[in-house]
Amino acid sequence: MPGLYFEEFEDGQIIEHAIRRTVTETDNVLFTTMTMNPAALHLDHDYAEKETEFGKPLVNSLFTLGLMIGISVHETTLGTTIANLGMTDITFPKPVFHGDTLRVETKVVSKRRSKSRPKAGIVTFEHRAFNQHGDEVAKCTRQAFMHAKTEG
Numbered sequence: 001m002p003g004l005y006f007e008e009f010e011d012g013q014i015i016e017h018a019i020r021r022t023v024t025e026t027d028n029v030l031f032t033t034m035t036m037n038p039a040a041l042h043l044d045h046d047y048a049e050k051e052t053e054f055g056k057p058l059v060n061s062l063f064t065l066g067l068m069i070g071i072s073v074h075e076t077t078l079g080t081t082i083a084n085l086g087m088t089d090i091t092f093p094k095p096v097f098h099g100d101t102l103r104v105e106t107k108v109v110s111k112r113r114s115k116s117r118p119k120a121g122i123v124t125f126e127h128r129a130f131n132q133h134g135d136e137v138a139k140c141t142r143q144a145f146m147h148a149k150t151e152g
Contacts, residue, residue, distance in 0.1 A: 003075070005149045006146040006148035007148055011109070014105060025057075031063040056098070061096075068128075075106075080146055086143050101132040118151040119148050120148055121145075123146050126139070
């Protein structure tokens, strides 16, 4: 399914994304080591079991952020985005563990036409990720610079 153009978004619109993803230990280890993060919290089962309140490794929160936004792409910005402008208000209210399955919802917070590019606009999204138990595990606000079908 292609992404939506600027005009196709409506303030308050909520998109429940069809794609879900189970996070694996391989996902976590590869992402954590590729980004040069040496935190035992993500990589060391013995440490996590004996030294943390969680008793097992946590999934790297930046992987969770990337996965949450990635899941949203197919039904929002695939082929219609010019660029991401920024992400703010990023929170991780609950941890993600190996074997958790995430689903994502996106809300269109606002949109406005670009002042400098008449065939583009800025859409502000609020992305929220939930685990298989319905617990919110991640949330962020993202601004995307989007193609428009018509000049505004």
